[in-house]
Amino acid sequence: MRWPRHLMSLLVVVALLAGPPVVLVLLVGPPVRGWPSTEQVQAWVQQPLTEQTLTAALTISAWLLWLLLAYTVTVRVLTRLRTTVGWLRRLPLPTPLQATASGMAGAAVFGVATNTVTIALPQPSPPLAAGTPEDSDRVSPIHEDMAASDGGVHLAGGWLPDEVAGQVAAAAALVWLRRRRDYRPRPPNSHRREGLDTAGLPPTVAAVQAAFADAPASSVAPEPSGSFAALIGALPVSGVGVSGPGTHSIGRGLLITALLAGHHLGTSTLVTTRATLTDVLGGDAHALGRGLPQLTTVETIHDATRLIESFPAPRIVLLLKDECDDYDVRHLADMAATAGGRVVVLGGWPAGPTWQAARTGHLHDPSRPEEPGPRLCVLDQVAATDLLAVIVHPDPAPPTPATPDPPSLPHVVPPRARLPQQATRGKPRGRPDASTRRLRLRVLGEPTLFIDGEPLTIRRSAALQILVFLATNHPTGAHTAQLADAIWPGVPRSSLTGRLYTTLSELRTVIRDASGLHIIEHTDDRYRLNPVHLNVDLWQLQTAIHHAASAVTNTTAAWQAVVDAYPAELAAGRVWPWLDRIRETTRQHVIDACAGLADTEPDPPRRLALLQAGLRVDPYNADLHARARSALTAQGDHDAATELQGRYLRLLSEAGLDDVAPDRLRSRASNATSVSRQ
Known part of the structure; x- marks a missing residue:
């Protein structure tokens, strides 16, 4: 609400322009009553400091100050008018009709x-x-400011x-659900995630999604x-x-x-x-x-x-x-x-x-x-x-061959050292000071920042987004432009500078006041989270993924560590446009670990339990459902396999995914057990 402030400023300027002349005219009279006579000049020379001459000098000074103020206001108004006229000249004006x-x-x-x-x-x-x-x-x-009144x-x-924007947002959500359904697990590897199944959606789609990011579900x-x-x-x-x-x-x-x-x-x-x-x-x-x-x-x-x-x-x-x-x-x-x-x-x-x-x-x-x-x-x-791009049904992609990665690939990324879980072990359990305190950021699930085990309230949605965005971009951090484009997609950066800095300043102040720590660093025009004072559950998961990709022996334990480090999806319940690509990449790593564990498990009940764990990670994945049904059939539990198939088809139908999928096309040709159209 800027108009009250603008109105007050206008009233003050009008009062300053109109008030002094009215007061001077009423108290002293007009500024000029004619030129002084010769006698008046001679009298002033003989006795310059009289009550009348002092009053005249003060009156002249007051009028000069008022003229200076009027000149300043006039110059500002003319400058603003010139800017407005230049802006209007660049606009395509409509005809009268x-x-x-x-x-x-x-x-x-x-x-x-x-x-x-x-x-x-x-x-x-x-x-x-x-x-x-x-x-x-x-x-x-x-x-x-005009957007709030036009229903779009x-x-x-x-x-x-x-309505059309809501359908775009719904279609974009279906794109990601369709990718989740059609994804086929691969051997765990931390360096093979730049593909069509995790490619981001076009900028226009992201801008529409951002409009519904904090909207009620009914509006989408x-x-x-x-x-x-x-x-x-x-x-x-x-x-x-x-x-x-x-x-x-x-x-x-x-x-x-x-x-x-x-x-x-x-x-x-x-x-x-x-x-x-x-x-x-x-x-x-x-x-x-x-x-x-x-x-x-x-x-x-x-x-x-x-x-x-x-x-x-x-x-x-x-x-x-x-x-x-x-x-x-x-x-x-x-x-x-x-x-x-x-x-x-x-x-x-x-x-x-x-x-x-x-x-x-x-x-x-x-x-x-x-x-x-x-x-x-x-x-x-x-x-x-x-x-x-969100309407087109892409041609069925060929299945990804389940072949092992090249032997040298798992050794490309060495395992990163884990951060200590207890920085004050062996010391009294009193409230730590700022030098020894460590904060914990949970982004797998509901994003929450914990200080001494207590959640910190972050009121701004944009501030919470920035915190999660920096956590997902650790350790490289993000430029100012990257933050602006992610949090406010499609909005001109020139109009976001103040908003971004205000949000960052508030976020840093809230955390500093609550903990005494600076966890957001700003160097070389990049913002980063400080791992010295902060633990992030996503970083622990990424460490487990790198370890599983580089493990040569005891791979089962490494894959299990990936599954154990994933309690819930990244920023659960949030629909931030930039999040989908990172969320699905993370989910695919965990699915790969579940499938890898199941493939190497000789015990049928244990293998089924691992596949069910994968389905809890992604209940829409067709490949995991096919493997689970095969495991149930191998155990002779045909009723359970049929029930699982029915539940899966209902889930796809409720999500709007009951179109023909690649697995269903293959099933019609081979009569194998797969997802069929309801």
Whole structure:
């Protein structure tokens, strides 16, 4: 709330400008009453220090001070106006008609959710390649103070209604669950984790995830059928053309909105031509369109008509104006409306109404200027391409061969020495001073910092994120830019400097006041956690992983140490975007240890117990389930194997993972025991 402070400053300035002249005029009179006469000058020379002359001198000094103050204020105002005018010159100003339409449409936001979640101003995505159509069609970000009133999430490349943003967050979560399901354990090794199954998601997706990082679960649980019905209901039954500066941005928004709904509903929701897809997404449109069962691409408008007639279903049909003529587009619109869908023509409707599209996503019907139109999702090519990454179903990856690593690889990373668990052993159990005290940070499970066994309250979510982020990046630490990009993805760094330093300062002050220790070091523009005063459970797990990877003898004990050092997943319950990659990498190491122990265990009950321990680490992993079912079958317990299979299928179905997985494709070919479609 800055406006009270600004208002108070304005009132003080006005009082200083208006108060002194009023007081001087009322008490002394006008500053100039005419030039002095010759007699007055002679009298002043003979007797300069009189009551009248002193009053005049003080009055003149007061007026000069007031003039100096007025001059300073005027210079500041002119400087601020010059800066504002320069900023306004760089903005693409709308035409009067667009301004009127945007103002009227602002009251009717399409897809407003009950729980409004917004995100701060994101950093612009990389510019489009030279020669790409509509390089200038990138949507200008809106100041974060305005974001709380428009029912959506602002991105550098556009704007998403809350429902659409929630579906993006849900689809991103499914990407990681699908990777967990399809991961196949490998021999324990600490140096082989840079792969597709742990690759981070695009920046636009991370920005959307950050908007829901601290939101209630209900706001990240969209209803795709309702949002898709609302999208269709916002468009005229007879079809509509879209024209104006936001045409292609809205076209991409329609495409992503329909594909997201189809992704969650498991059905085809969008029909478009190859030419339209290329025009909207650019030269890589055909590659991006692969792996999208909810997208149907045709060659001509006649193919689209035949498709709608043969398979009537609610769909959005997206076309270009150049592909349409009067009769064909009317016929297609009638067929689509009968099936519950809509036709949208980018560039104008040759046989019906054409709505004006603003860059903000507001649509306006010129024939009804008094009625506000809907606001649709708007995206540029970079943002649309990023969001497609969480919708596309990748081709099944070939199984990772379970071959041993090269003999020299386990010796690349030597084992690191463990930090002492008791720095004050043998001394009295009194409260230690700052020189001997050690703090403990738990990040495996609920992140908590303990001082003398008591949890320390860290109120800022960003501060807790920074603490966990530095723990996961030990011992290298992190640059200021790395911290800013991780905690506030997509937000321009220039606007984060003060916020980051304030958060770090508060965090360091809270820890120092509670313990007397400085555990966050800052050297060479890198922030690091000080291991002299701090124990972190994740570091102990990483030490066990390195030891297991380098162990030549007694590997069973080394793998068991990895399992024992993993009580819960990294930062359990947190949905910070930067966390997924590190969390899954850590989980895979533990799964590898469980599978390795089970493979070398000759006792069947013990082997089954180890596999069950692996399933507690990751209940979604298909390979561990297949091994557990095989172990139950080998023991003759077919009922338990069938029950385990049923529970697993229900778990996948509840998570939205009942699509065809690589293991299921192989099972259909080999009739082996694996995950089958429910």
